[in-house]
Amino acid sequence: MNLFDFGTVRVVRVWGSSEIGKLPKYLQVVCLASCEIIIMSYYRHHLFFCTNQREGGCRCCNARGATEARTFAKKRSKELGLAGPGGVRVNAAGCLNRCAEGPVAVVYPQGVWYSYSGQEDIEEILQAHIIGGEPVARLRLPDAPTAG
Ligand code: FES
Secondary structure, three states: OEEEEOOOOEEEEEEOHHHHHHOOHHHHHHHHHHEEEEEEOOOOEEEEEEOOOOOOOOOOOHHHOHHHHHHHHHHHHHHOOOEOOOOEEEEEEOOOOOHHHOOEEEEEOOOEEEEOOOHHHHHHHHHHHHHOOOOOHHHEOOOOOOOO
């Protein structure tokens, strides 16, 4: 838990919402009245790559380079100092049920879905979204299912 006091603005950063209850009562009252509470999770971002391989020639992410993309993302996140607690965790996932749009990846906690086609796209996701906080518009998939 970190408490930052910038004069008129106090910021409390906690690792998980359960930590708020561990604050002394007076500080809970002060925080609820006048602090911005930032709840941090163990990882700041999760980056999930569907690496599912389907049989019978069905379209799937793994046949479109998902394992290679995930391997590249893990390597680059380490090189960039992003990997680990407080940073990004790159994980493989099973089928995320967006096979026709794949290969797909999703970044949490924002819930931003991407389709990508190579290492350049993965690098852009790491640089723009994970580091810069701005999703990569050109690679985004719709948040909701499209009609039809
Ligand atoms: S195989 Fe990747 S979403 Fe289904």
